Amino acid sequence: MNANETEALPCARGCGLFGTRQNNNLCSLCYKESVLQQAAKVRLEPKTETETERSPVCPQATTTSPVAAKEPVGVKRRCETCQRKVGVLGFKCRCGHMFCGSHRYPEEHSCAFDHKQSGRLSLAKQLPLIRTDKLQRL
Structure with a gap:
């Protein structure tokens, strides 16, 4: 140098x-x-x-600040069903709410999100229906 x-x-x-x-x-x-x-x-x-x-x-x-962009400071993360503090271990459902370990499944918190329909739509996008023209018989 x-x-x-x-x-x-x-x-x-x-x-x-x-x-x-x-x-x-x-x-x-x-x-x-x-x-x-x-x-x-x-x-x-x-x-x-x-x-x-x-x-x-x-x-x-x-x-x-990446931490400030995700969540506002001072907001406690609680389960929507039982109001228990979930901390870092909280489970976010597709319906948009946070739940504890015992209420994380859709059946446990009476989820309003239609999981079956979203699965059907994602499969329809991934696996398009392919049909061929019928053959002419002689």
Whole structure:
């Protein structure tokens, strides 16, 4: 490595930290953010910016919190039938509710979701009906 590559320069985004030439004159936090943004553009997936937090070290860098996007903080997960706390072990049914281990089956919580019909529809999509034309008898 040359002395020019490790020379500390002010961050190009102006966050107040020092960057290096290896990181395109960006500090490590801003460089990481720029790499993540480029990767998101390559994947062609929309990036949600609804729940971003500013880094206390680098005010220009933003990070998304995957835990906050899934569930709001302070909501206790309870069984819809018996109101028992299910914690991490909760079972989510297709009807959209959370249940404990004893009420996880559709028969136990009188599920409104039609499992038979959804199974029939999925089989119909996977196995299309193939019919041939009748042969002409001579």
